[in-house]
Amino acid sequence: MATQPASSPRFPIEDPKRSRGKRFALLATRYRLVAVFCLLALVAIGLNALFVAELHTEIEKIEVLLKTNSGGNPSGDLRKEIEFLSSQKTRMTVLLAVLIACFGSIVYLFYRRVAIPLEGLTRAARRMSRGELSATVHVHPKHDFREIAQIINDMSANFQEVLLLMGTTVGNSQSAIEQIEKLLKNGNAAGCAEDLTDQIQTIRNDLELLSSVMREFEFYHTRFDGRKVVPTDRS
Amino acid sequence: MAMRVLVVDDSGFMRKRIIEELRSQGHAIIGEARSGIEAIELYRALKPDLVTMDITMRDMDGITAAKQIMGEDPKANILFLTILNDEKYKTEAERLGAKGFINKTDTPSITRIIRELEQKQ
The missing domain is CATH 1.20.58 (Methane Monooxygenase Hydroxylase; Chain G, domain 1)
Incomplete structure (x- = not known):
C-alpha cells in the first residue's frame, strides 16, 4: 500500500492555507497604502489649491497697488518680485495638475481593479441565489478578487x-x-x-x-x- | 500495486468523495485539478498512473483535456467519471481510448476498472 500524502497538491504545489493568508495580508496592506496615499493626495491638493489662490490674490493686490502708486510702472526690484511670484504660481499650478492627475489615476485604477470585479461577483452571486446555478464569475489571474471568484464558482459547481x-x-x-x-x-x-x-x-x-x-x-x-x-x- | 492517481473535477465536494473512495482502496492521490487546463499542467508535472476525469468543467471540459493529454502521452490512463449519462460523451470517450466512462456513484465499476488497470501494469 502506498504512503498516502496528508493532502493532495493542487497546481501550483504549495500550502494553500498559508499562501492564501499571505495573499490576503498583502492585499490588505496594498489597500491600506492606497487609502493613505489617497488621503495624503487629497490634503496636498487642498493645500496646493489654497496656496495657488493666495498667490493669485497677492499678485493681483500688488498689481493694483502699483497701478495706483506708480502708474503701473514698477521699479526693477518690484518687477522681479512680481515675476518670482508669478513663476511660483505657475509651478504650484503645474504641481496641482500633477496631483489631480495622480489622484484621478488612482480612482480610475480602483474602479477597474475593485469596483468592476466586485460588480461581476455580486451579479453572479445574485443569479446563483435565484437558482441560476450555471452562472459563473470570470477568474482573472491578476484580479485581487480571484480567490472569491474561485470560491463562488466552486460553490456553484458543488x-x-x-x-x-x-x-x-x-x-x-x-x-x-x-x-x-x-x-x-x-x-x-x-x-x-x-x-x-x-x-x-x-x-x-x-x-x-x-x-x-x-x-x-x-x-x-x-x-x-x-x-x-x-x-x-x-x- | 497501488496507483498514483490525479483526480480532476470542478466540484470540491465530488473530488473529496472520489479521493476518499480511492484512498480507502489504498491508492495514492498525487494531485487534484478543478479544470481541464489544470489537469493538463498537473499531468505534465506529475505523470500519474491514472487520471479520473470529470466531463463538464469550466475553462476546459474533460473531453478536450483528455484529447490533449492523450495527444502528448498516448499511454495515459484516463477514466471518465460523470453523472451525465450522455451517449455523445460516451462515444467520444471510447473513441479517445479512455479506460472507461462510468457514473461517479458507481463505486463497484470504478473499483473493477482500476483493478484491471493495476493487473495490466
Missing part, C-alpha cells in the same frame, strides 16, 4: 453536482419503482421474486447514496444522521 446526483438517483429509483409496479401488475409476485429483490436493492442503494451525500452537509446547525435531521453539537 450545488450543480449535488443536484445532478440527486436528480439521477431519483430518476433511477423511479424507474425501479415502475419496474416493481409492472411486475406486481402481472400478478405473479412469487414468480418474479428475484427481479423484485433486484429492484428493491437498486432503490436501497440509491437511498443509501442520497443519505451519504446528505450526511456530508451541515445546515441550520443541524445535520442528517441517516434517518432524521438532528441538531449539531455546537460545543
Whole structure:
C-alpha cells in the first residue's frame, strides 16, 4: 500500500492555507497604502489649491497697488518680485495638475481593479441565489478578487453536482419503482421474486447514496444522521 | 500495486468523495485539478498512473483535456467519471481510448476498472 500524502497538491504545489493568508495580508496592506496615499493626495491638493489662490490674490493686490502708486510702472526690484511670484504660481499650478492627475489615476485604477470585479461577483452571486446555478464569475489571474471568484464558482459547481446526483438517483429509483409496479401488475409476485429483490436493492442503494451525500452537509446547525435531521453539537 | 492517481473535477465536494473512495482502496492521490487546463499542467508535472476525469468543467471540459493529454502521452490512463449519462460523451470517450466512462456513484465499476488497470501494469 502506498504512503498516502496528508493532502493532495493542487497546481501550483504549495500550502494553500498559508499562501492564501499571505495573499490576503498583502492585499490588505496594498489597500491600506492606497487609502493613505489617497488621503495624503487629497490634503496636498487642498493645500496646493489654497496656496495657488493666495498667490493669485497677492499678485493681483500688488498689481493694483502699483497701478495706483506708480502708474503701473514698477521699479526693477518690484518687477522681479512680481515675476518670482508669478513663476511660483505657475509651478504650484503645474504641481496641482500633477496631483489631480495622480489622484484621478488612482480612482480610475480602483474602479477597474475593485469596483468592476466586485460588480461581476455580486451579479453572479445574485443569479446563483435565484437558482441560476450555471452562472459563473470570470477568474482573472491578476484580479485581487480571484480567490472569491474561485470560491463562488466552486460553490456553484458543488450545488450543480449535488443536484445532478440527486436528480439521477431519483430518476433511477423511479424507474425501479415502475419496474416493481409492472411486475406486481402481472400478478405473479412469487414468480418474479428475484427481479423484485433486484429492484428493491437498486432503490436501497440509491437511498443509501442520497443519505451519504446528505450526511456530508451541515445546515441550520443541524445535520442528517441517516434517518432524521438532528441538531449539531455546537460545543 | 497501488496507483498514483490525479483526480480532476470542478466540484470540491465530488473530488473529496472520489479521493476518499480511492484512498480507502489504498491508492495514492498525487494531485487534484478543478479544470481541464489544470489537469493538463498537473499531468505534465506529475505523470500519474491514472487520471479520473470529470466531463463538464469550466475553462476546459474533460473531453478536450483528455484529447490533449492523450495527444502528448498516448499511454495515459484516463477514466471518465460523470453523472451525465450522455451517449455523445460516451462515444467520444471510447473513441479517445479512455479506460472507461462510468457514473461517479458507481463505486463497484470504478473499483473493477482500476483493478484491471493495476493487473495490466
